[in-house]
């Protein structure tokens with residue numbers, strides 16, 4: 001599909017990567033995402049997990065009109081020819097039971113290899129399967145490869161048990177935030193583990209979400225990209241038509257033109273919303 005750049009207010013990309021929207025949570029910045037989707041088009045949109053917060057919805061149903069609008073906007077793009085791939089995360093893991101299925105033009109996949117326009121191969125996954133590895137990084141490193149595989153398997157089992165008991169998903173970002181002093185180490189540890197997974201899959205890079213920490217960087221010769229979240233930072237990753245990756249932060253609304261809204265008021269609007277966890 002070729003998109004003809006027509007509207008000067010819209011940026012056209014090869015691919016957009018969006019994750020951790022947490023629809024179902026009061027903290028989800030749906031208005032910002034709707035506005036972002038209005039101003040950005042792509043041949044392919046990859047939803048990198050935790051788009052819907054099933055854990056939260058199960059406890060307390062919260063679904064305002066804005067959440068419908070996000071869904072409608074995405075489905076509308078799919079109808080108009082955008083390829084949409086949905087990679088479930090831990091909060092929307094109910095979708096993990098349907099890999100390979102399509103709904104409303106959206107493809108569901110557990111993980112994909114994204115081939116960029118410059119030929120680089122990226123492993124794309126949400127990232128929650130590494131929670132246990134990250135938390136017990138030193139023990140896992142000491143015990144070696146089998147412990148790594150075992151930890152990932154244990155993570156899946158524990159999440160299933162917690163879900164069955166009606167407990168909330170253990171949250172990486174809220175946990176990391178509590179460990180104030182070592183939070184940076186945990187982010188670093190997560191990045192390292194995910195980069196290793198990319199290497200195991202012979203990819204040049206990895207694109208993930210989960211820890212709500214958007215960045216484009218290089219770790220041990222592997223490109224590490226995280227699409228961030230729409231709970232606090234309102235970030236997305238955009239692939240240009242030559243394969244270049246860009247981190248976009250979107251903190252303005254179409255209804256209030258950014259150029260006339262003082263930064264302090266924007267910050268107030270952002271800060272007023274309750275903070276949420278991964």
Ligand SMILES: [Mn+2]
Pocket residue numbers: 049050089090091126128209210211278
């Ligand atoms: Mn997650």
